[in-house]
Each structure stands twice: as structure tokens, then as C-alpha cells.
Amino acid sequence: MMGPLVKKKKEVWERLELLAQGAKFDVSCASSGVTRNNKASFLGNASRFGICHTFTSDGRCISLLKVLLTNQCHNDCAYCVNKRSNHHPRTFLSPEELAYVTYQFYRRNYIEGLFLSSGIIRSADYTLEKMIDTVKILRRKYGFDGYIHLKILPGASEATIVEAIRWADRVSVNLELPTPQSLVKLAPEKNMKELLSIIELISKKIDEFRENPSGYNAKGGQSTQLIVGASPESDLIILTLSQQLYKKYKLKRVYYSAYIPVNQDSRLPAVSTPPLIREHRLYQADWLIRFYGFTVDELLSPDSPNLEEGYDPKLAWALRNLHYFPVDIMKASYYELLRVPGIGPISAKRILNYRKHTSLSLESLKKLGVVIKRAKYFITINGKMIDQKAKVDFLQSFVFKPQPKMTQLELFF
Amino acid sequence: MRKENHSWLQELVCRFDQNLKKQSKLRQDSLFKQEISSLAQLLANVDKDVLKVLYYYSLSEKDRFFEDLKQIVSLVSAGKERLIFSDPAFFHIYKTANRVRREIHRYKGFLRFKEVKGGYLYAAFEPEFNVIIPLARHFANRFRNEKIILHDRKRGLAVFCHKGHMIQAEIIKPIPQETEEETFFSNLWKKYFETLAIKERENLTGQKRNVPLKYRKFMVEFEP
Numbered sequence: 001m002m003g004p005l006v007k008k009k010k011e012v013w014e015r016l017e018l019l020a021q022g023a024k025f026d027v028s029c030a031s032s033g034v035t036r037n038n039k040a041s042f043l044g045n046a047s048r049f050g051i052c053h054t055f056t057s058d059g060r061c062i063s064l065l066k067v068l069l070t071n072q073c074h075n076d077c078a079y080c081v082n083k084r085s086n087h088h089p090r091t092f093l094s095p096e097e098l099a100y101v102t103y104q105f106y107r108r109n110y111i112e113g114l115f116l117s118s119g120i121i122r123s124a125d126y127t128l129e130k131m132i133d134t135v136k137i138l139r140r141k142y143g144f145d146g147y148i149h150l151k152i153l154p155g156a157s158e159a160t161i162v163e164a165i166r167w168a169d170r171v172s173v174n175l176e177l178p179t180p181q182s183l184v185k186l187a188p189e190k191n192m193k194e195l196l197s198i199i200e201l202i203s204k205k206i207d208e209f210r211e212n213p214s215g216y217n218a219k220g221g222q223s224t225q226l227i228v229g230a231s232p233e234s235d236l237i238i239l240t241l242s243q244q245l246y247k248k249y250k251l252k253r254v255y256y257s258a259y260i261p262v263n264q265d266s267r268l269p270a271v272s273t274p275p276l277i278r279e280h281r282l283y284q285a286d287w288l289i290r291f292y293g294f295t296v297d298e299l300l301s302p303d304s305p306n307l308e309e310g311y312d313p314k315l316a317w318a319l320r321n322l323h324y325f326p327v328d329i330m331k332a333s334y335y336e337l338l339r340v341p342g343i344g345p346i347s348a349k350r351i352l353n354y355r356k357h358t359s360l361s362l363e364s365l366k367k368l369g370v371v372i373k374r375a376k377y378f379i380t381i382n383g384k385m386i387d388q389k390a391k392v393d394f395l396q397s398f399v400f401k402p403q404p405k406m407t408q409l410e411l412f413f
Numbered sequence: 414m415r416k417e418n419h420s421w422l423q424e425l426v427c428r429f430d431q432n433l434k435k436q437s438k439l440r441q442d443s444l445f446k447q448e449i450s451s452l453a454q455l456l457a458n459v460d461k462d463v464l465k466v467l468y469y470y471s472l473s474e475k476d477r478f479f480e481d482l483k484q485i486v487s488l489v490s491a492g493k494e495r496l497i498f499s500d501p502a503f504f505h506i507y508k509t510a511n512r513v514r515r516e517i518h519r520y521k522g523f524l525r526f527k528e529v530k531g532g533y534l535y536a537a538f539e540p541e542f543n544v545i546i547p548l549a550r551h552f553a554n555r556f557r558n559e560k561i562i563l564h565d566r567k568r569g570l571a572v573f574c575h576k577g578h579m580i581q582a583e584i585i586k587p588i589p590q591e592t593e594e595e596t597f598f599s600n601l602w603k604k605y606f607e608t609l610a611i612k613e614r615e616n617l618t619g620q621k622r623n624v625p626l627k628y629r630k631f632m633v634e635f636e637p
């Protein structure tokens with residue numbers, strides 16, 4: 001079949017470019033979290049990382065075709081390129097066109113699936129329905145079983161939101177700002193209470209559909225995104241919100257996006273470079289909360305409400321809690337091991353496994369994936385310190401030496 | 414004239430089973446299975462993780478594979494299997510196996526298919542290790558209804574997959590021309606890729622670390 005798209009070559013490209021431009025600042029692109037039988041996804045510890053199909057020149061993993069149905073919008077959110085008061089060309093791709101491009105990209109192995117968002121035209125409900133149409137065409141007409149992430153538009157009806165959940169692998173509503181005040185100021189058409197109630201509805205529906213054999217039912221869960229640095233909130237406020245989102249609404253991921261000034265808008269702070277290190281530290285702290293059993297109160301307090309830039313939050317915690325150390329490798333529990341800088345979930349599990357059968361040495365710890373350079377100050381093996389020089393004062397001089405400025409940022413760990 | 418393009422597939426040699434012994438390059442995958450069956454009693458009890466490591470290691474085509482395998486088997490028969498992960502001999506096997514596994518994982522994302530005349534999706538690559546079979550398994554499953562060809566140009570190996578089947582093949586004619594849609598969609602992808610970059614966050618070292626140059630040769634978006 002000679003696709004009708006090919007005839008409109010130039011024009012299709014111009015529209016896709018505009019719609020990709022409008023979507024690219026949304027960072028929640030991970031394709032992970034869903035494993036379907038027919039997809040035979042990678043086994044072992046990599047399964048939850050998903051598959052990257054390429055990396056952009058800013059080092060980000062590209063896994064999904066990330067695009068808008070339309071970049072036209074009747075809202076006017078300060079931080080958004082698509083806001084009503086911006087003057088740039090507006091366009092759209094029809095559900096059929098979008099589905100066809102996605103299918104063609106997928107079968108060439110360019111992408112793992114589709115991430116579809118949109119500006120709001122006519123009404124949120126109307127727009128979300130068009131987005132769902134795209135998904136239905138892909139699933140039914142092209143037999144597409146790949147990954148689909150749908151953005152839920154605030155203001156859509158419950159019935160339409162449920163329909164979106166039924167057809168997508170993951171859904172998300174972006175909170176964007178961590179407090180009602182900032183939201184009112186920067187996104188006047190949105191309000192926190194409404195956004196949270198949608199998140200709650202989604203979390204309820206995903207639970208309800210969990211055992212339902214028909215449909216896709218957003219088995220990959222829901223996620224959200226927060227912009228960092230466009231409003232004055234501290235890391236404490238941001239992470240407290242994230243912790244609540246994970247606990248109460250069982251979100252799979254909260255994404256943090258360093259604010260990049262894309263608009264001239266008097267409501268926004270003047271910044272020259274995006275706060276990338278802060279974003280990186282937030283991801284690390286978020287990781288500690290989800291996988292290491294840390295709580296926000298342990299990492300931050302009203303007296304020091306922001307994460308340190310100079311070193312990672314786990315090391316910072318360890319230094320404030322030296323009384324907790326040293327931890328003995330042969331005796332400590334899983335969660336005690338996890339508190340040691342240089343030991344992560346994988347190496348902690350391996351330690352538990354292997355110490356049952358054999359005594360561990362410095363060498364074997366290395367092989368189990370422990371970062372000795374960091375861990376040696378905090379551990380003993382059968383009561384013995386690894387490095388006799390590793391006294392506390394030495395430790396402090398080591399640690400308080402500011403770390404060299406980071407040049408590489410790991411966005412997806 | 415174009416007709417012969419349709420028959421080039423028929424000329425792909427589909428003898429995955431009979432030909433294994435002659436086609437020494439594809440050997441280890443099935444040889445490994447044979448070894449497993451002859452060593453069945455011993456290996457039946459071997460931890461699945463260890464087997465998996467040995468499988469990946471076999472794909473590395475290291476000369477020492479059979480010696481190493483024997484050593485592992487002797488460890489297992491001496492009842493020392495639990496100590497394998499702290500055994501120095503196993504450690505180098507484990508490290509190599511991990512490199513193989515990483516290459517497979519990367520190719521799952523980085524392999525690029527081209528639509529060529531006759532309705533085939535064709536992917537060429539030059540992997541460091543002999544990973545064509547696990548990759549074919551992945552893509553045969555993913556693109557069930559497509560007729561796909563994976564072509565390891567370094568080893569001169571090819572596998573054809575369709576409807577969940579995998580068949581060893583031989584490329585004996587030039588690959589047919591790409592279709593018009595192929596030109597269109599690969600260009601569309603290239604341009605899409607270029608717009609994605611956020612210049613405020615440029616990080617070329619990160620990009621190089623994540624997509625090493627050896628993969629880029631076959632990726633449309635990195636073509637000059």
C-alpha cells in the first residue's frame with residue numbers, strides 16, 4: 001500500500017515537527033513497567049528499565065514517539081510552549097495519520113511505542129476522545145501491541161478517562177507545580193484539588209481493572225511530572241508531595257523536570273540555565289524513598305529544606321548519622337545494608353545471598369557490586385574495619401571536599 | 414525484472430537443523446543445548462541464573478568456552494555450586510556474559526529495520542558477539558506478522574523470521590532496493606530525532622556513552 005501520507009511528504013513533516021516540538025519538554029518517556037507475554041521483554045534486573053531506542057544530543061533516552069495531537073490550546077499556562085498567548089503556527093495530525101506514523105516507526109524498531117499528549121481544543125473531553133481514537137486505530141487496525149502512554153487532560157469526563165485507561169499501558173496527569181498557590185499563579189485554568197481528584201480516580205480505576213482480562217487497563221500505572229525551579233517551593237515541599245503520591249495514590253513515577261525558560265512571561269522567574277543538578281538530586285532522593293526505605297523527614301527538615309548540591313542525598317544522610325555506622329556486612333539486615341553509601345538494592349541482596357554460604361572479603365564485595373571507595377568508611381567485615389585509616393576525621397575531610405562539578409547527568413537510572 | 418526480488422527469499426537457505434554441523438558459526442547455540450542434554454543429570458540441578466550466564470558466555474565465542482564449561486561442571490558435581498559466584502574462574506565468565514547480555518539489550522533498541530521491495534524488513538548489523546539468535550527470538554516475537562531478516566555482516570549470518578518462526582538463512586543475492594515509503598519514513602524519523610534535542614541540556618559525552626559509535630553505522634538518525 002502506498003500510504004496517502006507519502007504524497008503529502010513535506011507537509012506531514014512540518015506538522016510532525018511542530019507537534020514534536022510541543023511535546024519534547026515532557027520528560028516522562030520511560031516505556032518500562034509493562035511486560036506482556038508476546039513482547040518477551042528482557043529478563044532479570046533490566047526489565048524495569050525498558051528499552052532505549054536512541055539517545056538525543058542531550059543524552060536522553062528515546063523510547064517512545066512523543067508527540068501532540070495538536071499544539072493548539074485554549075489554556076494559558078505560563079511555562080508551556082503551547083499556551084494560547086504564544087504566537088506560533090498551530091497544527092494537528094489526525095488520529096489516522098498519527099496511528100500510521102507510529103505503526104511505521106514501530107515496525108522499523110525506531111520506537112517502543114507512543115506517548116501522546118495534546119493541547120486542549122474545543123473541550124478536554126473532545127480532545128481526549130480524539131487521542132483515544134488514535135490508540136484504537138493503532139490497536140485494532142494495525143494490530144499494535146506496543147506501549148502507549150496517554151496524557152489525561154484535566155477537565156475530561158470520568159467516562160472518557162476510564163476509556164483512556166482501558167486502551168493505554170500508562171496514563172498520567174501532570175501536576176507541574178507542587179502547591180495550589182503556584183498553580184493558580186502559573187496555570188490559572190488548573191487547580192490542585194481537581195488534579196489530585198483525577199489522580200485519585202485513576203488510581204481507583206486502575207485497581208478496579210487489575211483483574212480484568214480484557215483491555216490494557218494501564219497496567220504500567222500512572223505517573224506525573226513536576227517542574228523544578230519555576231516556582232519558589234523547596235525540595236522538602238516537592239518530595240513530601242511525591243511521597244504522598246507514591247503512598248496514597250500508588251503512582252509509579254514522579255518525574256522532575258528542570259525548568260527551562262521557553263516563554264517570556266512576567267509570571268516566571270528569570271533563570272539563565274536550567275537547575276540540572278537540583279533535578280538530579282531530586283531523582284536520587286526520590287529513588288531513596290521508593291527503593292531504600294527512606295522517608296522525606298530523614299533526608300530534609302524545615303531547617304534544611306533543600307538537598308545539598310555537592311554530594312548525593314544518601315551520603316549526606318550518612319554524614320549526619322555517623323552513630324549509625326559502622327554496619328557489619330556479615331550481620332546487618334537488608335535495610336541496614338541499604339543505608340550504606342556504595343551499597344544498592346542489588347548488591348545488598350547479593351550480600352545476603354552469599355554470606356549464607358561463605359565469608360565475604362573485600363575482593364568478593366567488589367565482585368558483588370559494592371562501591372568500595374564509598375562503602376569502606378561505613379562498614380566492617382566480621383567486626384573488622386576494612387581500612388584502618390578510615391577514621392571519622394579522615395572521613396569528614398574526604399567527604400566535605402566538594403565533589404567536582406558534574407558533567408554528566410543520569411536521568412534514567 | 415523486479416520479479417526476481419521476490420524469489421531471492423526462496424534462495425535463502427533454510428536449514429537451521431540439518432545444516433548446523435556444517436555451519437560452524439551458528440554452532441554454539443545448539444551445541445550448547447546438546448552439551449546440556451548430555452550433561453543433563455548434572456546440569457538439571459544447576460541454578461537457572463548460572464545456566465543463563467553460561468548461555469550468554471557461549472555466545473561470546475571465546476575459545477575457552479568448553480574448557481570453562483567443564484570446569485563449572487566439575488564444580489557443580491563436587492557440590493560446590495553455591496560457591497560459583499565467588500569462584501575466580503567463574504567471575505571472568507560472568508563478566509564476559511554480562512558484556513554479551515548488554516550487547517543484546519542494546520541491539521533490541523538500536524537495531525534498525527529497512528523496508529525493502531518484496532515486503533521484507535531487513536536489518537544489518539555487526540555485533541561484537543554472536544547474538545543473532547537471541548535477537549531474532551526477540552524480534553520474531555515482536556513483529557509476528559512481518560517478514561524480517563536479520564543479517565550479521567561480520568559473521569555472514571542471517572536469520573529469517575515470520576509468524577513466530579526463525580529460520581537460518583543465507584544471503585546470496587544483493588539486498589533489494591528500499592521502498593518509497595522507507596525513504597519517506599526514515600527521513601521523517603531522522604528529522605523527528607533532530608527536533609527532540611533540547612539545546613539547553615546538550616550532553617554529547619552522555620550521548621556517546623549511551624550509543625557507542627559502533628552502533629551508529631546502521632542507525633538512520635546518525636547517518637550524515
Ligand code: SF4
Binds near residue numbers: 073083120
Ligand atoms: S493546558 Fe497543557 S497544553 Fe495547554 S497551555 Fe496548559 S500546559 Fe500547555
